[in-house]
Amino acid sequence: MYRDYLDATSWSAAQVLLVAMLVVPAVGAALVAVLPERLARLAATGFATVTFLLTIAPVFARDGGWFSYSPERPAVLPWTDVNLPWVPALGLEFHLGVDGISYPLVVLTGLLTVLCCAYTRERSLAALLLVLEVGILGTFLALDLILFFVFFEVVLLPMYAVIAGWGGPERRAAARKFVLYTLAGSVLLLLGVVTVVAEAGTGNLIELTSANLLPRGVQVLAFTLFAIAFAVKAPLWPLHTWLPDAHTEAPTVGSVILAGVLLKMGTYGLIRVGLGVAPDAAEAAGPVLAVFAVLAILFGALICLRQTELKRLIAYSSVGHMGFVLLGIATFTATGVQAALIGNVAHGLITGLLFFLVGTIKDRAGTGSLNQLSGLRERAPRLAGLLAFAAIASLGLPGLAGFWGEAFAVVAAVRVGGPFWLTLAVLAAVGGALTAAYFLRLLRQVTHGPATPEVRAMRPAITGTEWFAWAPLVLLTLAVGLIPALVLSNTALPIAGLLVGAP
């Protein structure tokens, strides 16, 4: 029924745009891989920039679908979509679309890739970043379950190569752990996807979300598979153990992409696929998911309090932050899912910035051990200031991006009511307080005190490239903190569609 208005012969500009979002970085990656080193870096940034501009553009194509509000309004109403048959034998359609839920993440992906491509000096690394971008954007754009799975898989090997090729001393083990863990997750996703498609007879996410097509038994099976698959990716405690190793060993840009957008594939998948395809099971599984989410928040925070390695600390803080996101989703309320969406974006901005900063500190000081770092404020006041800003944003200071996601995840849990959810909300709030504790501990240790020899040996200046990579993240952290509507303005209807199923 949605194919009717999509005549293959007359492509609208917006549809070309969707396909171009994937084609441009793919072509870019191929070109960058063969260009000479000097030119390659420029080309990579150029292609990433063009893609970034393309990712911003769909917002202008929005009005068409937005007001066509009718009784048969489907639960997912993409601003624009493109649907071509690809492999009918497998029920695979090349169906892309963007709506209020995916749009912020799509833009975030475009932005972070530009920043990382500009930041990196390695040709092959830049090419891999562009390949990663194809996979991540494809995952966020896919409106076909099997296509979603295909793109979900695209990022595995490039990310492995990024960690194994440019990482720290223990990179091989970390990369292997990353790839095996996440493949284990994604094969469960494969089983879930195939189960759903076999049962419903379609992989079209619009149809699957609009009409609750699956019997309850299948929903439970599918949601369980999805939940575990996405919990590995997000990652949710206790399936998070690959993350600290991967982050600690990954090169700076790898960490930024990993934390900034790769993890979001898990939470986004849980919202788009988990809630969309198996809403009944998702609602039923909410409490279980919420318990794990709160445990993730608490354990993440407690581990962070004992952490002595800079990147590892930020990695574990990600576990806690993603816990808040999952708690929001688990409440199965509009507030909760909105909190999850903004939490996603905020975490992408702030943790992206944090990884840029600690990566730089680690590279320049030659150590990431907190014991050997102190007095950064004396040696490099600007860097220390930025770190303080990012840390404070991350601990959820009101007025900065991190606040909304965490506060409203807790609010959503309280609003669900009952002693169970209230307890969870209180525990999550305690976790939030612990977050403040460990970030302040981090700041006290790193920025204050007498400068250690390692810190004294550091180069204090921030280069132009670094400013270029960091400034947008700083500004956006502020902007999203002050105007959360930047992320949330178009999410109310799609979320209502997800939570209610067919109208």
Next chain:
Amino acid sequence: MSSQSIDHLALLPLYAAAGTAILALLADLFAGRRGAVIGVTVLGAAATVAAALTTAGAAGTFCTPEGACSWVPSWPAAVTAVLFAGLTAGVLALSVPALRLGVAPAGEFCFLLAASMAGGVTVAYAGDLITLIVGLETLTLPLYVLVGLRRYAPGERVTTEPAAASVTFFLISVISTAVALLGIALNYAATGQVYLGLLTAGSGQFERLAGVGVALLVVGLAFKVAAVPLHAWAPATYDGAPVPIAAYLSTASKLGGVLALAAVVTRLEAGVVVAALAVLTMTVGNLVALRQARMVRLLAWSSVAQAGYILAALALGGPGVPAALAYATFFVVLELIAFGAVVALRAPGADGGRIEDYRGAGRSSRWLGAALVLAFAGLAGLPPGLAGLFAKLSVVEILVSADWTWLAAVVVVNAVIALAYYVRVSAVLYTGRAVSSPRVPLSVAFALIGAVAVAVVLGFAPQVLFDAVS
């Protein structure tokens, strides 16, 4: 009974393939130049491809009045015949450097390879069990010789490995054929049928006998695809054989076994046996592959495991056959790339060597490294090896839709195990310093480029294949 009319047009692919073998022999006899023999064989393979494609969908021949035919030019048959011809040409191209060194006599080599191709074509088109077995034997028989065909230059260290591999392969293969034949005979005794389209389960007092016959037949054919526990010959044989011949064994020869099994399970109930073989094959294959230190042995074990995925689809019987054929097609193409890259990275005529020997190879030979990574990614079922991804997807999908989710779960768990060793080998290619890169012979480059092109095209347009094999 009137004399049977034979449709020679439908037999064209076989004439082309068998003619290739004879022409190769004659070319060697009269021209005596290596180039001429190789050229004739490649042209013959091309002619076989053309014949298969033009006769696809034609009516069968050697038919009974009831309409059962011994020679069935269906589309899947044509596709697999094309694969056999393509693999033959590819393996020949990979062998050219070794032939140029005089490691094996070109005339005999080409004749045997073309004869094996004729066997493969026969298997593809076979419409009854007898033709099937004759085809399968014609496919395998030349390989006993090819595995052991190794001449040594004066002063070169003579090893008996190829001979040992040849004898192992010969003994196992003969026994498996005998078992399969016994199975056919028992089944025939019980049901009176040999035509694939008419095979039925036994009834009445012969039910047990027919069942035993089917089980023996499946077991006999399982030897050919090296299914666990009937696999032990494969790694030893692959490692002892010249690398291009190992490539042929793990692609064309395995494809023959898969086709034969597919023909049998379509009509006869063997789900339990095949499912058990599938689970064992993929699990054992992957677990043992984890510990391999030699390249060809690793590829051999991985190809054992891959056969397990194909068997999983075949366990469903008829409905699983298209998925199995699609998987087998994707698999042989990727496998040919892997072996081709190994041949290109090694000195002409050398064996596969240890995995350690490939340290840094991806840095020095960027394209070969990329091809090998593409093949490994595909075999692991991950992008950028899209062909492999769709292969896995088709098997998992058919299993889940047939409510065999548990077997699908075994398949995907194995995919995770398999990734561990594919990643390990791929990583070795990019560790350490770049080594001096070998000059890739033109013929090997052609074979590799061709195989990669096929893999990429199938990766983006797999529907072509799915249409053709279903």
